[in-house]
Amino acid sequence: MNAAQPGRMMLMLLVLPGAGFIFLFLSAAIAMTFLQSIGLYALVGDSRLTADYWLSLLDKGFLDSFLFSLKVGVGSAFGTLLFAYPLALFLRRKRFGSRTIGSIIKIPLFVPALVAAFLILNVLAFNGILNSALIGLGLIDRPLRMLNDTFGWNVLMIQVWKNLPFQLLIIASVLESIQTDIEDAARNLGASPWRVILHIVLPLSAPGILIAVVLVFILTFGDYAITRVAGPVYPSSLSVLMYTDAFTLQQWGIAACIGMVIIVASLGFVAIYARAARVIEGMGR
């Protein structure tokens, strides 16, 4: 890129402050999780190499939490996509109202996660505005009980509300990079707008969709605060289970195993994300 490419030493020195800081503390945290999950470096009690903590994960409580987190992650990721993709398609061409829509929709991006949880809980409350509106419209007779339901609908609602702008931004930027020549050609050859979307735009934006879905999945799969505040009492999410095990039950070893499961799952999805990102970068050229 640059005419004056610096030497190896100089590059190392440049990269070190930012990357070194992140590497040092991140790897320390991950190493600590791993070591404590096999019984080493326990700060309370004895330290000994053991597989007991891992074996103790083989119970229903952990499995339920794992499935719940998986459900929240997948549900949030695709639930958001259901709104984000059509909106991104609509906003693709400059048209009446697209600027207004673009700026209103960005608002939740700047609302902190806990505040988002509070806002949506308010709306969904037993005597909240949604129930009032539904009764007012004559759709239901009695208020619906939507808070702390065992399925986790309110967690999903909060996550969709919070993550919609993320996905929209990602998908919009990918849609922008698709060259319009191909579409114009298809249109000229007589393809209907729906066919163009289905057979050209959708496949070409697939890597972008993948990135958007994976990103929201990772961010919601390991979430603590929102599920703790809005989720069901049982099952709890993996992060909530991990926290309770560590701080309430003083079972740091088990908490570390749950932590490892979350870390490995996240890293796996980051790998998928990185691959999809590379494909998109290749497309832009």
Add this chain to the structure above:
Amino acid sequence: MTADAMTLEMPRRARLSFGRFLALLIIALLVIWTAVPLFMAVMWSLVNPDDPWSPPAVLPPSLSLAQWEYVFTYSEIVKAVTTSFILAPIVTILSFVLALPTAYAIGRFDFAGKEALRILILLPIVMPAMVIAMFLSRVFYGMGLSQTFLGLVIGHTLLSMPYMLRILATAFEAIPQDVIDAARNLGAGRLALVRYVLIPMVLPGLFAGAVFTFITSLEEFNLTFVIGTPTFQTIPTVLFDYLGYHFVRTNAAVVSIILMVPSVALLFIAERFLKTEYLSSAFGKL
């Protein structure tokens, strides 16, 4: 001829107004989707305790600032706001100092391992913060850093510097090499190049990065909760208290607004620096 033009025009105009209708419908739904929850929170923060707001009423019967007074008198909010606003600038400056050289290297040079480096920088943003927070707290425990301000600074920097790094790198990358070559050909020395080319061209990215870093620190919950509380409270941990352990809707509403206003204000001020490419480089790209 004119009749022909008419028949050609008609369906087009019909479709145009359908587009308009759709746009208006989407705008209306989005306003309900975003503005109603925000409006309800403001209303809840203004409920008059002597004149309670009960179900059939869509709006509270009378408004008062009693809830605000209560929160400011009886909660830790003043201390929490102070801590948050001391912490965030320190974290932003530290992030800038650490990120600048690394972002320059990523933005301007090609080298082996650059992609791995980009993934490393992405990790603090996408790794579930509670795991990092809990086991970093174990590491800090051994180093005597838990429940300390320095521990909070390090933890917050770890989680918010990636935004600065990624956005700054994008800004450096966006400088065309031609501009630099032209400046050199015109006799610009190293200092002049930095002062008249690099700094002005990177400045918007720097602002955007700083705003994101600042806001991330302001909104950070998991790490502060594990490493800081009960010694240090920030605005999000106070809000969590009101949402979790002792749920009081009116107080939670007040703290929510206190937490939200600075972010929204900052983003409003910084809006012209927040190009879509920075937003997407912060979240979407590798």
